[in-house]
Amino acid sequence: MVDHATDIGRASAARSRILDTATNLFYAEGVHAVGIDRIIAEAGVAKATFYKYFPAKDELVRAYIQNQSRQGRAMIDKISARSARDSILAIFDLVADAAAQPGYRGCPFLNAAAEYPDQSHPVRQAIDEHRQWKRDLLRGLLVADGSSDSETTADILTVASDGLLIASHLDRPANLRRLILETVLQILGPLADK
Amino acid sequence: MVDHATDIGRASAARSRILDTATNLFYAEGVHAVGIDRIIAEAGVAKATFYKYFPAKDELVRAYIQNQSRQGRAMIDKISARSARDSILAIFDLVADAAAQPGYRGCPFLNAAAEYPDQSHPVRQAIDEHRQWKRDLLRGLLVADGSSDSETTADILTVASDGLLIASHLDRPANLRRLILETVLQILGPLADK
DNA sequence: TGTCTAGTAGACAAACCTGTCTGCTCTTAA
DNA sequence: TTAAGAGCAGACAGGTTTGTCTACTAGACA
Numbered sequence: 001m002v003d004h005a006t007d008i009g010r011a012s013a014a015r016s017r018i019l020d021t022a023t024n025l026f027y028a029e030g031v032h033a034v035g036i037d038r039i040i041a042e043a044g045v046a047k048a049t050f051y052k053y054f055p056a057k058d059e060l061v062r063a064y065i066q067n068q069s070r071q072g073r074a075m076i077d078k079i080s081a082r083s084a085r086d087s088i089l090a091i092f093d094l095v096a097d098a099a100a101q102p103g104y105r106g107c108p109f110l111n112a113a114a115e116y117p118d119q120s121h122p123v124r125q126a127i128d129e130h131r132q133w134k135r136d137l138l139r140g141l142l143v144a145d146g147s148s149d150s151e152t153t154a155d156i157l158t159v160a161s162d163g164l165l166i167a168s169h170l171d172r173p174a175n176l177r178r179l180i181l182e183t184v185l186q187i188l189g190p191l192a193d194k
Numbered sequence: 195m196v197d198h199a200t201d202i203g204r205a206s207a208a209r210s211r212i213l214d215t216a217t218n219l220f221y222a223e224g225v226h227a228v229g230i231d232r233i234i235a236e237a238g239v240a241k242a243t244f245y246k247y248f249p250a251k252d253e254l255v256r257a258y259i260q261n262q263s264r265q266g267r268a269m270i271d272k273i274s275a276r277s278a279r280d281s282i283l284a285i286f287d288l289v290a291d292a293a294a295q296p297g298y299r300g301c302p303f304l305n306a307a308a309e310y311p312d313q314s315h316p317v318r319q320a321i322d323e324h325r326q327w328k329r330d331l332l333r334g335l336l337v338a339d340g341s342s343d344s345e346t347t348a349d350i351l352t353v354a355s356d357g358l359l360i361a362s363h364l365d366r367p368a369n370l371r372r373l374i375l376e377t378v379l380q381i382l383g384p385l386a387d388k
Numbered sequence: 389t390g391t392c393t394a395g396t397a398g399a400c401a402a403a404c405c406t407g408t409c410t411g412c413t414c415t416t417a418a
Numbered sequence: 419t420t421a422a423g424a425g426c427a428g429a430c431a432g433g434t435t436t437g438t439c440t441a442c443t444a445g446a447c448a
Binding site: 117166 | 222223224226227299300304305306307308309311321322325329346349350352353354355356357358360361364365367373376377380381
Binding site for chain 4: 012014044045046047048049052
């Protein structure tokens, strides 16, 4: 099998530019609020090129969600903690890190889900996939932490995570890091077994 | 001051029809996804009448939010509990009641906020007002319940409320009522003082 | 009878949306 | 040298958006 020069970057430069531009615009202003024309203009790409890689706008939105999911996983993969409990705390701390960023506008998955009422829509399915992955991750860590009911506690941690993402965006509490710590410790137990 | 016949209903029938129709459509399909033409058609109202009562679409959206807020307060006002703690539990139980309704699509305030990136937008301000009202309500109940740190606990209850609203919509857990109870009791303390 | 108000019906403008299609240039590989 | 693929530029179609404006109807009241 011979190498094709165009395969060197795996994804074409034009496609990457489209996806990067769409990621920034969709996150900052919402999916319905950003049109194709604006994306191709800011990405410096021809319309025909856009429709070659993304046959419909919804497919770009789906790629946007998967892109956000990939980036979110990468952030979590970088964490190196000494214990399962420390890993959970570090994951929740990412919310505070994100909220401290300049253009922070809440959770991209929650924001996008609000714009897609139909539960069976491919975009919603991509969001569900990410949420399922995150819940499974938390449940695994709870098992390693010796949780007596990892299923229920994973659900409660998911509730806490979503609620903190909402709070960090809509309410912007003064001491977000402290609120995160208090919330998580109340769920895991302050000085629980190991 | 003489009574005007047109004041009998306080708000005109046409205006009410517009707001009711918009409330249903905005909640079910999202704000950006529903156009003026559709609202006036389903409300059976002339375009001029619409623009007489709502000079711009955003003013209708603001009225929609305030309408939802009014309805939400009415639900909570109906609660008659024996203690502050029971009141809090009853308020959280409203989430399960709402989620059991046929056309449930999550929290109207969270969904609308996701469509308005600008924090200073009148629609966002109306959402903030409702959130502030609800937080103050919870904090008052916590004080009555003898909470030692009602400020922090009100923040955590808000986190739980938002998280449960998200979960009830996106994840639809099998036993939502049990998840709500476990989450709230973990925050208030299972068999705490009083 | 005459006037005022609320409302209906619908044309219209100007912008914007998604998606298709034609024609051109440039690079790379055979 | 030539052929193919990648990309650029932009016109175009058909629909939808918000918002304005004109012309008409029906009821209340003085």
